[in-house]
Amino acid sequence: MAIIGTQAGPALSTPDDTPPPYEVVELGGAQGGWFRRVGWSHLVGILALAFSLFPIVFVVSAALNPVGTLSSSTLFPTQVSLVNFTDTLAGSFPRWFANTLIVGVLSAGVAMFISASAAFAFSRFRFRGRRGGLLSVLLIQLFPQFLAIVALYLIFTEITDVWPAIGLNSIWGLTLLYLGGALGVNTWLMKGFFDTIPKDLDESAKVDGATHSQIYFGIILPLVRPILAVTGLLGFIGAVNEFLIASVFLTDDRAKTAAVGLYGLIADDQTRNTQFGLFCAGAVLLAIPTVLLFMYLQRHIVGGLTAGAVKG
Amino acid sequence: MARSTADVETTRSAGAPPPSPSGKEVGLTADGTGSPLGLLFKILALGLFAAVAVFACIPLIRTERWVWLAVVVVVTVIAFWVYLSPRPIPLKYLLPGTLLLLVFQVLPVVFTVSTAFTNFSDGHRGSQEEAIAAIEGASLQRVPDSPVFSLSVATQGSDLAFLLLDPDTGDTFVGTEDGLDELQGADESDGTITAADGFTVLTTAEVAARSEEVATFTVPTDDGVIKSQGVSIAYVGAPQQTYDPACDCITDAVTGEVWTADGDVGSFVDADGNALAQGWQVNVGLENFSRVLTDPTIRASFLRIIVWNFAFAIITVVITFALGLLVALALNNSRLRGRTIYRSLIILPYAMPVVAMYLVWREMFNTDFGLINRMLGTEINWFGNTASSMIAILLVQLWLGYNYMFLVITGALQSIPADLTEAASVDGAKKFYSFRTITFPLLLVALAPLLIASFAFNFNNFSAIYLLSEGAPFSPDNPAAGATDILITYTYRLAFGGAGADYGFAAAISVFIFLIVGVISVVGFRQTRALEEVN
């Protein structure tokens, strides 16, 4: 399912920190006036900055607006108060937030481990059906899970009759569903990374007396930490941002995730205006973990852990 | 992805364990699990699995779902075999993922396709028997001259029971699922039964809590059934419309109308072709697909949706790429100070929770109170008009997506060596000319897989449409399809929108999406050479 990234795939490149090994293409000229050298860069940069930031500034202002209505919210705050935050925290939001965290952490964490195991098998063992299995994974990961929303809903209606604990209106059912949906993409991404870990390492450990599970847990998993971090964190962010399935599955207020809950706050024309402040306070609170994770993710994607360890 | 024993035989060369020293073929340590911690973990995991399996079976047995039960049992047996036998090493790593993928990814797709060939919808849910029961139940009318009872809802154990008092005769009865009996020794007051031995009379609040159960509860009698009306009255009712197996039809006793069962459409149809609302689920073959292509109203909306769906995804990719490229080039200036600050703030929208930010944008476009109308001094109903609705959506897409493009383009720019453009400069080429002829094509080649992925993602970007315009504006001729709907939001509305759910038709639209995604993927494969990785 497309709970990977918000727009397209994961952004695996890190432009920061690492200087390119050679001079980089630039449009600006070394000659000419200040504007031709850096001025136009600043101009574009500031305009981009303004475009990027103004909705975010607006959310924060609205969250701090004590009146708490859409009509009274301005781009920059005129009055500052935390009343929206205290109101939000006194309502259902903490529960939604907790649900989001549980669903996100659990589905991303378990999917990460299960995908890593499957990727290990595909990367390290030769068995009949391996090619077919890999092709299936490649094929499956193309079709985001939510495209089958109708079938998912009908299936889970049945499941609710039998096992209500993992049926509709249960965060556990949603967790299982996200978990299953993340496996295809994860496995495919991870398999490629696992293949870059030299097989000599496994064989060396094997000669040293390690069993396959000791090789997996002791040698391979520590070496694939970068890709584990990427898939885990993207899986979490994806689960936080998933709306389609969650909105169909979770109608009971207590079971809602933050995305569905916040949507409900301003669902109809009446509440749209009056509860906008509450909504924005919730949005700001929800943004904290995702923004922090994103920053962390940016810094943490450093591949090439094995570089230099093998070969001279 | 299921594999048989034979499939994994060949793995011995790659990672086969020794025959265990004890010579055991199956056992906790048979695959070489040696460490106490590993053993403990294995015992706990298998124990937990067994416990979950047992708990999962109980409701299956109770509700007599034998096929499900068989699946659960078989899966449990396979799991125990895989983890206790030394041989199937790859399966030990593949089993959990395989099972979850099958249940939550493959099964839904298969089920979508099979649903697309049915008329599954509100009114066509269950079997013909269930439809008949519903029709008869819905047409219950009081049998003329039968008594109207005073009703007290009670329970016997956990089962519901009706305690009935005939106000004319003063007789008391108890009605259960099994039938009607005389009731002795009931306490009455104000013409209703207030207590009876062996029964617990429910309070009004308790009845309200089980109101749905009470409303459908019927007591079979010789004349028909006793049914509640409200919470304090019950009467003997008989269905006005009854099913006759001889003609496989429904006859209305009062009007004499006859509806004959039509197995092709799963409805009872009268001579004029009018169907009863309650039907049953049947296989309709390609009906749902042909409806898309032949029904003029649906076809027009469907084609419009597809065109906009492609335009939406393509324009999103193009404008985000264009703005991302401009900003990346501007900030990719070694003489520019504060580049890191620009960079980390510009990509901030990419890190925000998307659902919330879509909603914020929707409210910024709000006609009456929105920030944009207030700042512009306009009163535009942004989502009330097709063009402005599209512009608003694309603007939000640009805001949300250009920073990602900026990020990857900056990365890609750094992998293009400057000597390529310098070589062009020596040739007397102007800076922009060398960018256009050398840097830009190289960028496109490097980023083509990402652009295709971005297109595929946006093609099914449900949130972008549903949370912003909800598909609006809608034209009066087809209220199910809005002007800014894309296929996935259209599917959603068909299945979960306010008007009656049409799951079969919605599934058929999903199948169209599958086909389109499949074609896009083939194009993507050519670009990314992903297939070469399958080795």
Add this chain to the structure above:
Amino acid sequence: MAQVVLDKVNKKYDNGFHAVQDLDIDVADGEFLVLVGPSGCGKTTALRMVAGLEDISSGTLRIGDRVVNTLSSRERDIAMVFQSYALYPHMTVFDNIAYGLKIRRMSSTEIEQRVRKAGDMLELGHLLDRKPKQLSGGQRQRVAMGRAIVREPQVFLMDEPLSNLDAKLRVQMRAEISEIQRDLKTTTLYVTHDQTEAMTMGDRVALMKAGVLQQLGSPQHLYDHPDNIFVAGFIGSPPMNMAVARLIRSDGLSLQLAETVLPIPESVVRARPGLARYVDRDVAIGIRSEDMEDASLARDDAPESRVRAKVALTEALGSEIVVHFDVAAPKPVTADTKALDKDAQTSDVPVAHRGNVFVASFGPRSRVRPRDDIEIVVDRERIHFFDPDTGHAIRD
């Protein structure tokens, strides 16, 4: 310590490729045996079968007195040094060396003791806290050795352990590995494609080609008595000079090499009764470069040992002068020579492209110049004779 016996060992892959055919090798207890051959000859596959990393298709593999065909690597009590070193990047040098011991649940004091000892032996003591990527190539190689040594296994298996080092370091590590092996007296099976390593390190050398063992013996024996043209051409640098000559009878047996007639000494004919069958037929002859000398430097040679030639190229190395000259007789062409040519193209040994160029090493006082017409004295006692079709040495 233990001997390793391969008895008719075969490796056949599913795709039908027969990587190792009926390999018979016995490595004596404490012996250093080098398995050498061009790339793709099956030597690494053979080693991996001993290590338990490849299935044995048929045949018997014994380590010590146990048949280990079906035992896993961990039960074979072996240690292996990989070409890539295969150091675990996330572990320190200490942990890398200790890994095999930890897996076997050895007590931490014993581990500490053994790792320190191995560290001292390999001069790694000060590096134990580093990660592999902080080490130089030579240090990584030592860590890989340490990992093997510390296990105190019955057998060391080494798969081209020096091929990633630069030339100078390689010479040094060659000596070190030999020394360590002599000290520990651990049976060692060492795979390389470098005949110099094979000659300098091995107690015995097993030379393989296309999955088939060509000859097994001491390095000197392989050098002096190659069983076939392939062994003759592979062992020794520069490779043995080869030419097709006609065996004629004139006052005993003689070789007609282009226009020159070289009488074969009586002792040589007596030692190779099989030569008689080749009278008036072609034979392939091989002459090592050191068995030829500038006639002006040779004192008491018989005039019939002399061959006239025109110098094409000289390389003065100080201790000797390497002289290239054209020989009118063609090179023999057999399966062996084709395999050698193929190997030469993939290694850094220059290939003679046109005609048949002989390489001789003359004494340092030789004054030959390119394009000189010179006389060369051939040590006729040391000419090698091979069947020109099969490539087998002509002996009995």
